[in-house]
Structures are given as structure tokens and as C-alpha cells.
Amino acid sequence: MAAGEADFAGTHLLIDCWQxxxxxxxxxxxxxxxxxxxxxxxxxxxxxxHHFTPNGGVSGVAVLAESHISIHTWPERDYAALDVFMCxxxxxxxxxxxxxxxxxxxxxxxxxxxxxxxxxxxxxxSTGNQRTAS
Amino acid sequence: MAAGEADFAGTHLLIDCWQxxxxxxxxxxxxxxxxxxxxxxxxxxxxxxHHFTPNGGVSGVAVLAESHISIHTWPERDYAALDVFMCxxxxxxxxxxxxxxxxxxxxxxxxxxxxxxxxxxxxxxSTGNQRTAS
Numbered sequence: 224m225a226a227g228e229a230d231f232a233g234t235h236l237l238i239d240c241w242q243x244x245x246x247x248x249x250x251x252x253x254x255x256x257x258x259x260x261x262x263x264x265x266x267x268x269x270x271x272x273h274h275f276t277p278n279g280g281v282s283g284v285a286v287l288a289e290s291h292i293s294i295h296t297w298p299e300r301d302y303a304a305l306d307v308f309m310c311x312x313x314x315x316x317x318x319x320x321x322x323x324x325x326x327x328x329x330x331x332x333x334x335x336x337x338x339x340x341x342x343x344x345x346x347x348x349s350t351g352n353q354r355t356a357s
Numbered sequence: 358m359a360a361g362e363a364d365f366a367g368t369h370l371l372i373d374c375w376q377x378x379x380x381x382x383x384x385x386x387x388x389x390x391x392x393x394x395x396x397x398x399x400x401x402x403x404x405x406x407h408h409f410t411p412n413g414g415v416s417g418v419a420v421l422a423e424s425h426i427s428i429h430t431w432p433e434r435d436y437a438a439l440d441v442f443m444c445x446x447x448x449x450x451x452x453x454x455x456x457x458x459x460x461x462x463x464x465x466x467x468x469x470x471x472x473x474x475x476x477x478x479x480x481x482x483s484t485g486n487q488r489t490a491s
Contacts, residue, residue: 290438293427
């Protein structure tokens with residue numbers, strides 16, 4: 224691990240979007256996830272979305288070389304719950320403006336969690352925090 | 358929404374497993390995710406796992422009718438980061454002993470987040486919190 228590099232596995236953002244729009248548009252949501260992956264500098268490995276009935280909600284996950292992004296929408300509440308978990312040389316906070324613009328809202332609650340912080344006595348601080356995609 | 362039912366979209370658990378084993382065994386991890394879905398009473402819609410090289414880490418996501426479960430493992434740290442997000446009539450906390458047993462550890466950090474809590478002035482408390490899978 225390089226000097227000054229934080230000793231944790233990754234940054235996990237929980238993002239709640241309120242007063243949001245286009246939450247039943249699965250094509251728009253897929254394009255938004257792909258844009259979020261791109262702006263954060265992550266590498267997309269797999270993407271899957273599911274459209275629910277009868278409320279039109281969408282669930283989607285993007286599996287990344289650097290962990291994942293998920294979204295679950297409740298159009299009837301104008302609400303979407305997202306999480307962005309990224310390790311390595313990525314910029315997860317860059318995704319938040321993408322979601323704000325895509326879902327036409329500035330009513331967003333964000334919490335940031337450092338996963339795998341070195342609270343574990345068995346942790347090996349000499350180990351790097353980036354995985355390599357096969 | 359029924360009287361007494363909490364007004365939030367779902368329960369989101371962040372689960373950190375330390376001093377854990379079998380974190381490079383993709384078949385075991387997939388079986389563990391499937392068991393976690395079963396014990397929580399959720400409905401599996403889609404599952405995808407990816408095996409990284411050279412460290413043997415695994416990323417996996419299970420998309421549910423009630424949201425998702427994800428796992429990312431760092432075998433070289435004996436560490437796994439999971440999240441379990443479930444809405445509806447499910448029991449997300451029941452998954453924690455499944456992970457403890459599967460990964461042979463009792464060193465687990467758990468944090469619980471209520472997503473979509475009624476902090477939003479635009480929220481409609483008459484709307485149910487369970488979606489129906491198509």
C-alpha cells in the first residue's frame with residue numbers, strides 16, 4: 224500500500240433521491256448507471272435491471288471491477304435508493320451529480336461509509352486495496 | 358400502509374466479516390447467497406458472481422423482488438463486505454448467522470440503515486412499501 228493511502232477496502236455511498244422523476248423508465252435508468260460508472264472511472268463487468276409491476280419500480284445492479292452500484296426505485300413515492308461501493312482508483316462521489324441530473328432532483332441524502340477500515344486486528348496493512356479484473 | 362408499519366422503503370444492512378474463510382470459493386459463495394435469500398423469505402430474481410484474479414476475490418449480487426444482496430471478498434485480508442437491502446415482509450437480519458457460519462467467523466460488524474425514511478416532505482404515507490415482482 225502506498226504511503227498516505229487509506230487502509231480500507233472501499234468507499235460505500237448510500238444515496239437517497241427524493242422528489243425524483245423518470246423512476247419508471249428502465250432504459251433511462253440503465254443509461255444513468257452506465258454514465259455513473261463512466262464518470263467514476265470504474266470498469267463495468269455486468270449489468271442487470273428488472274422492471275416491477277404494477278407500480279413501475281425498477282431495480283438495477285452494475286457489477287464493477289471495483290465493487291458495484293445498485294438502484295431501487297419507488298415511482299409512486301418519487302423516491303430512489305442507490306448505493307455506490309467502489310474500491311481502487313475511482314471517484315464514487317462523482318456519481319451523485321449524475322443521479323441528481325438524471326432524476327431531476329436536488330433533494331438528495333448522502334451517507335458515506337468506509338468499508339473494511341482497519342479495525343480488525345488480523346488485517347494486513349501491506350495488502351493493496353485494488354483488485355484486478357480477470 | 359397498515360397501522361404500525363414503519364414508513365420507510367426498506368432495511369439496509371452493511372455487514373463486514375473479518376477473519377473469514379472460504380472467500381475465494383465462488384461456488385460456496387453462490388450457495389451462501391442463495392441460502393441467505395431463502396432464510397430471509399425473499400424472492401430471487403437474478404444472481405451473478407465474478408471471480409477476480411490474481412487474489413481470488415469474488416464479487417456477487419443477488420437481485421431480489423425485495424431489493425438485493427451483494428458480497429465483495431478480499432481473501433488476502435480474510436475480509437468480506439456484504440450488504441443486504443430488503444423491503445416488504447422479509448427478515449434481512451436472519452442472513453447474518455448464515456454469513457457467520459458460511460465464512461467461519463464471529464468477527465462481524467453490522468450497521469443497519471432505514472432507507473427511504475419519511476424525512477421527505479413530499480412522501481406519501483398512504484403508499485405501501487412492498488413491490489410486486491412481474
